[in-house]
Each structure stands twice: as C-alpha cells, then as structure tokens.
Amino acid sequence: MIRMSDEKHLAERHSILSVVVGSRAFGLATAASDVDRRGVFVAPTEDFWPMSKPPTHLDGPLPEQFSWEVERFCELALTGNPNVLEVLHSPLVEHSTALGAELRALAPAFLSRRAYRTYGRYARSQFAKADARRRSEGEPRWKHVVHLLRLMISGAELLESGSVMVDVGPHRERLMAVRRGELTWAEVCAWHDRLAARLDAALAGSPLPDDPDTPRVEDWLVSVRRRSLHQESPAS
Secondary structure, X not given: OOOHHHHHHHHHHOEEEEEEEOHHHHOOOOOOOOOEEEEEEOOOHHHHOOOOOOOOEEEOOOOOEEEEEHHHXXXXXXXXXXXXXHHHHOOOEEEEOHHHHHHHXXXXXHOOXXXXXXXXXXXXXXXHHHHHHXXXXXXXXXXXXXXXXXXXXXXXXXXXXXXXXXXXXXXXXXXHHHHOOOXXXXXXXXXXXXXXXXXXXXXXXXXXXXXXXXXXXXXXXXXXXXXXXXXXXXXX
C-alpha cells in the first residue's frame, strides 16, 4: 500500500516514459529557454485496492518535470489534449521502458477529430482573450500568442494528415518574429484568420475518425495493471 510519504518516489520508481516538450521540442527554443519535461508512471496495481488511491499526477522524477499516472494520461489523451498527445510524439525521449515504448506505439489509437476542439477552438477562444489584453494593456503576451498560433498550425496538420506535428519546422522564423513583436497585430490577426479557415476546411476532409479507439486503449491499460501484479516493478 502506498503511503503519503512515499508518493514523491512513485514517479521515479515506476516511470515508464520521460520526454522533453515545450519550445525545445517545438523548434522554438532560445538560449534562455527552460527544459520542460513530461512523463508517465504506472502505480502498482495493489495501490488501487484501498479506498485511498495513488495520485493522478506528480512532479518529477527529473528536474522541471510533470508526470501523469498512466490511467490519467490515457484519459486526457483520449480527449485530444495537445499537451498529452505531444508527449507521445516528442522527438526528444530521455527515458523509456518497454511499457513506455508500448504506450508510444499506441499513439494512433488516441487520435480523432476531437482535435478540432482541443487544438482549434481552444486556441481561437484564447486568441480573443489575448486581443482583449492588448486592448487594455497596449500589447498582448507575445509568447502566449506564439503558443496559440503554433497550436492552430499543429491542429490543422493533425486534421489534414492524421499525424501529430511537434516541431514547427518551416514556421519557426515567422513564429519567432511574432514573439519578438516584429509583426503588427493586423498581420498576426490575418495569420490567425487563415489558420482558422484552414482548420475548418481540414475538419471536413480529415482522415481521422470521429472518436478515438477507446477499447484498444482500455485493453492495453488493463494489461498493464495485470502485468504489474506479476512483477516487482511495472516499469521494467
């Protein structure tokens, strides 16, 4: 049974995956950029039997890292959460066990047209808030605006191709120009509007299914819980 005092060790002892995300994975890093890490851990199955359950997320085990328990991670990924999907597609993998490799291989099962809402609609609503801030304070938070534009680009790519784009590639220079405040707000808004139209068009012809393959994900999760009963560490 897990004790509260042992919770901080869960992510370390039972980690199955750790990747670098954020600007370094997106291809938008500067000399001052932090190394943002995300991870997944598998709490022992026996820890779910008492009324008190293991935590759904923890800090660590590496510096600047946030980790999810695998069940919570799968729940979020099935909704099309961009922050979670990017963990499965980051090119910067720092640690992966056999289960971590299985989870990454399962990545297509999480993808669906729900990305239109989680990438597109979210970014558009936040863009309106950025504009309100600009009106009240004179300018928006340019770093946040870059994040929203990148999210819309990634969402359009996902809906069009059926695959998650992490590195912004050819969009880097223009996005960095936005971050430096070199584009006018009118130019930024025009780019936003083009991306919004692209997202709408991409949804109509997307190769993605309407819903993710939840049964496949659930079968894998159940197998992870079962396997953890027969070995000392589910991360091995």
